Amino acid sequence: MRVLVTGATGFVGRHLVPLLLDAGHDVVVFVRDAARYDGPPGADVVEGDIFEPATLDPAMAGVDAAYYLIHSMHAGGDFEARDRLAARNFVDAAEDAGVGRIVYLGGLGEDRDRLSAHLRSRREVEHILASGSPALTTLRAAIIVGAGSASFEMVRQLATRLPVMVTPQWVETRCQPIAIADVVAYLAGVLDHPETAGETYEIGGPDVFTYREMLQRVGAQLGHAPRIVPVPVLTPRLSSYWIGLVTDVDTGVARPLIEGLKNPVVVGDDRIRDIVEVEETPFDAAVERALREERGTRENAAEPEPEPTTPT
DSSP: OEEEEESTTSHHHHHHHHHHHHTTOEEEEEESOGGGOOOOTTOEEEEOOTTSGGGHHHHHTTOSEEEEOOOOGGGOTTHHHHHHHHHHHHHHHHHHHTOOEEEEEEEOOOGGGOOOHHHHHHHHHHHHHHTSSSEEEEEEESOEESTTOHHHHHHHHHHHHOSEEEEOGGGGOEEOOEEHHHHHHHHHHGGGOGGGTTOEEEOOOSOOEEHHHHHHHHHHHHTOOOEEEEOTTOOHHHHHHHHHHHSSSOHHHHHHHHHGGGSOBOOSOOGGGGTSOOOOOOHHHHHHHHHHHHHHHHHHHHSOOOOOOOOO
């Protein structure tokens, strides 16, 4: 199957592309700067911009299924408008090219729970992608645990830097995190099941925790579980500014993530488990793997450049 991956340089896309290649698919990646793409060999690289519709046409040529892994949280306050425009450009190009399927990774959350702007935008993107002729498969996930995940990085830094943490009531909100390996296994797996076309599924790991429990479990693996004191007056918006002060997570990213923490994000429909077989990764194992990968990345970055040698 010829498969297009947008967002191939992002956290999820970097893990998905090798898996698709290993499964024998013909993979096309759509990136803004082909010279800087350092993904695995074997993928066809097409350069373009999701906001310039004409550049999508070469990427869509001959494609059977297209993954939409783009979001605009880094764009700041206008991310909803940018998400809307990007999704419309994508689905129009896919429809014009005769693409049969679109696969989208959205966010868990019940519509009746007054979704945050971030989750509301994810849901609007779903509706836009479903409006075209390609059959849409949506997978909805909560926090994705892995080295490079913005939401997990926020949790890790909080657990690392604060021995005592004053937090809003969202620390008692329930969440069903999922390992990045499980996410991409589901994303790749739906291609093998035509019955998933046109369907929406919820995906999660085997464990459900409050955010307080997640912070404490991550802290325990780091050797210093924080003491958490919830207070009713610290709103999610105020806590997003606080997170900007105590972590390296960009405030423009932290704010929509934090405002979404008021919404419980637990799988209520696990039909996907009967369709795509995935060996679910326990939360503690996923955290251990993510921390190990982060340490490896930091150690590699700290290695000195080798001394130049003179040929003899």
